[in-house]
Amino acid sequence: xxxxxxxxxxxxxxxxxxxxxxxxxxxxxxxxxxxxxxxxxxxxxxxxxxxxxxxxxxxxxxxxxxxxxxxxxxxxxxxxxxxxxxxxxxxxxxxxxxxxxxxxxxxxxxx
Amino acid sequence: xxxxxxxxxxxxxxxxxxxxxxxxxxxxxxxxxxxxxxxxxxxxxxxxxxxxxxxxxxxxxxxxxxxxxxxxxxxxxxxxxxxxxxxxxxxxxxxxxxxxxxxxxxxxxxxxxxx
Numbered sequence: 001x002x003x004x005x006x007x008x009x010x011x012x013x014x015x016x017x018x019x020x021x022x023x024x025x026x027x028x029x030x031x032x033x034x035x036x037x038x039x040x041x042x043x044x045x046x047x048x049x050x051x052x053x054x055x056x057x058x059x060x061x062x063x064x065x066x067x068x069x070x071x072x073x074x075x076x077x078x079x080x081x082x083x084x085x086x087x088x089x090x091x092x093x094x095x096x097x098x099x100x101x102x103x104x105x106x107x108x109x110x111x
Numbered sequence: 112x113x114x115x116x117x118x119x120x121x122x123x124x125x126x127x128x129x130x131x132x133x134x135x136x137x138x139x140x141x142x143x144x145x146x147x148x149x150x151x152x153x154x155x156x157x158x159x160x161x162x163x164x165x166x167x168x169x170x171x172x173x174x175x176x177x178x179x180x181x182x183x184x185x186x187x188x189x190x191x192x193x194x195x196x197x198x199x200x201x202x203x204x205x206x207x208x209x210x211x212x213x214x215x216x217x218x219x220x221x222x223x224x225x226x
Contacts, residue, residue, distance in 0.1 A: 100217075101206075101217040103216070
């Protein structure tokens with residue numbers, strides 16, 4: 001069955017530290033891949049997406065993600081986290097009318 | 112784990128008719144559910160936040176009278192597309208959260224086609 005997995009439910013990092021959020025997918029074919037962010041009380045905002053081409057994708061707010069076919073992964077990274085990055089992050093995959101979301105990773109940023 | 116059931120998964124309706132989509136949390140209570148819409152190869156667009164026992168909060172540009180949301184219980188929210196037109200054809204998906212500390216769970220989505 002097609003699925004998207006985010007292994008980490010909760011991650012805490014210090015402000016200014018680097019961040020990597022993990023995402024793994026299981027699809028018959030390479031899906032379109034997305035990262036979304038959801039701030040408290042708000043809906044999802046698209047950070048970046050991968051359809052094809054360059055496997056390193058740049059997004060908004062200084063985020064990037066790297067597609068690795070061999071590892072079936074699409075991890076999200078940021079070199080230096082800001083306190084305003086504290087939120088819930090979702091990885092999603094879409095293929096052939098089938099959209100799947102990971103369970104989300106809650107990011108806490110320590111001062 | 113938490114499960115959100117969304118029905119129907121696919122629906123085809125005639126222009127001018129109404130369609131109801133259900134979002135049900137099967138093993139947890141959800142005081143808040145979110146309704147999204149997605150066009151092909153585009154990101155999800157938040158339509159509204161559904162709050163149990165109160166009116167939904169709609170995002171700017173979403174027609175309240177066209178997309179009726181009802182969250183009558185802690186386990187069920189419904190989205191009704193009234194007087195559907197072909198431009199309403201889209202992929203609709205809901206999500207729910209269990210409490211303040213739980214993860215978000217998404218429904219499997221509904222593919223609406225208006226002919």
